[in-house]
Amino acid sequence: MIKGLRNIAPYVPGAQPQEKNIIKINTNENAFPPSPGVLKALSEFKGNRLRQYSSLDNHDLCQALANQLGIKQEQIIVGNGSDDILALAFLSFFNSGDAVLFPDITYGFYKVWADLFQIPFEEIPLSETFELVTGDYVGRKNGGIVIANPNAPTGIFKTLSEIEQIVKANQDVVVIIDEAYIAFGGESALPLLSQYDNIFITRTFSKDAALAGLRVGYGIGSPKLISVIQAVKNSYNPYAVDSIAESLATAAVMDTSYYDGINAEISQTRDWFSDELSALGFEVLKSKTNFLLTKPRGVSAKALFEFLQAKKIYVRYFGDHGRLSDYLRISIGTRAEMTKVVTVIGDVF
Numbered sequence: 486m487i488k489g490l491r492n493i494a495p496y497v498p499g500a501q502p503q504e505k506n507i508i509k510i511n512t513n514e515n516a517f518p519p520s521p522g523v524l525k526a527l528s529e530f531k532g533n534r535l536r537q538y539s540s541l542d543n544h545d546l547c548q549a550l551a552n553q554l555g556i557k558q559e560q561i562i563v564g565n566g567s568d569d570i571l572a573l574a575f576l577s578f579f580n581s582g583d584a585v586l587f588p589d590i591t592y593g594f595y596k597v598w599a600d601l602f603q604i605p606f607e608e609i610p611l612s613e614t615f616e617l618v619t620g621d622y623v624g625r626k627n628g629g630i631v632i633a634n635p636n637a638p639t640g641i642f643k644t645l646s647e648i649e650q651i652v653k654a655n656q657d658v659v660v661i662i663d664e665a666y667i668a669f670g671g672e673s674a675l676p677l678l679s680q681y682d683n684i685f686i687t688r689t690f691s692k693d694a695a696l697a698g699l700r701v702g703y704g705i706g707s708p709k710l711i712s713v714i715q716a717v718k719n720s721y722n723p724y725a726v727d728s729i730a731e732s733l734a735t736a737a738v739m740d741t742s743y744y745d746g747i748n749a750e751i752s753q754t755r756d757w758f759s760d761e762l763s764a765l766g767f768e769v770l771k772s773k774t775n776f777l778l779t780k781p782r783g784v785s786a787k788a789l790f791e792f793l794q795a796k797k798i799y800v801r802y803f804g805d806h807g808r809l810s811d812y813l814r815i816s817i818g819t820r821a822e823m824t825k826v827v828t829v830i831g832d833v834f
């Protein structure tokens with residue numbers, strides 16, 4: 486018997502099946518390839534650069550992001566995916582001993598980090614219609630707040646003025662806004678940065694920049710918050726963004742028009758696909774992301790999940806417990822892929 490071993494329920498990501506010729510719409514990856522500039526940076530990357538450590542401050546990437554967002558470099562920290570940044574943010578900002586608040590239905594990792602880092606937390610139920618109720622986060626004692634906007638896996642978006650009410654009412658704690666899906670039609674909380682120094686926004690290259698495999702994400706906040714999280718990062722894994730990742734992510738930031746184009750197309754396909762599912766009688770939540778949460782009609786979510794998988798179409802099913810058990814989360818692939826999905830589902834009815 487070995488003493489002291491940690492026992493924890495881990496986050497369970499969507500499957501990464503290795504089969505060929507599948508439609509993989511289960512983990513919200515981008516439907517399109519990375520930009521031409523990214524592929525060029527990859528082919529031109531000099532292997533000999535790998536001999537040295539990557540830059541400590543990720544200057545080039547932070548500078549490119551600062552220029553793009555119209556903020557200062559001291560307001561940005563980059564990491565190994567936004568999961569890395571979010572985990573560091575939990576460690577850095579939630580040490581008061583009071584419970585951190587987040588919705589009962591949101592990105593599953595928040596609860597896992599709170600458990601892992603032994604941070605007390607309270608899950609606030611979304612409404613019957615899966616809406617975040619702003620008033621639930623106002624006037625309630627807490628040690629911090631985490632909100633994904635748009636939320637995952639619901640896809641539902643909260644307006645900037647409602648986010649501001651929450652940030653404003655909680656100026657003694659850090660409010661994290663996870664903007665993993667902000668490029669698909671939502672409204673960023675960035676304008677709040679100039680007024681509030683308790684807001685910390687996280688973003689990722691995984692979804693909108695089609696670079697899930699590269700592992701780059703970033704956080705945006707006041708220079709004070711950034712210096713706190715930077716110190717924690719440097720106490721743990723200072724070189725979390727490797728030099729290949731830094732150079733490719735920097736190239737991605739430069740290719741705005743390519744990314745605006747593909748993400749607009751994904752948003753259009755989403756709205757079309759949503760109408761198609763609605764026409765079949767499915768309940769579909771209004772999404773501002775690259776996925777839809779839907780409740781099938783006439784068949785259980787689980788049965789449809791298994792049926793689609795047999796047809797080599799992978800969607801996400803969250804298991805048969807809780808409010809999500811009647812729903813499937815379907816990422817938005819190319820128009821051709823989604824047309825196939827509509828045909829396959831249509832054949833059942």
Ligand SMILES: *Cc1c(COP(=O)(O)O)cnc(C)c1O
Nearest residue numbers: 566567568592637665689691702
């Ligand atoms: C995908 C996702 C992330 C994590 O993305 P990384 O790949 O780690 O950058 C964070 N938050 C939400 C809500 C996500 O869906």
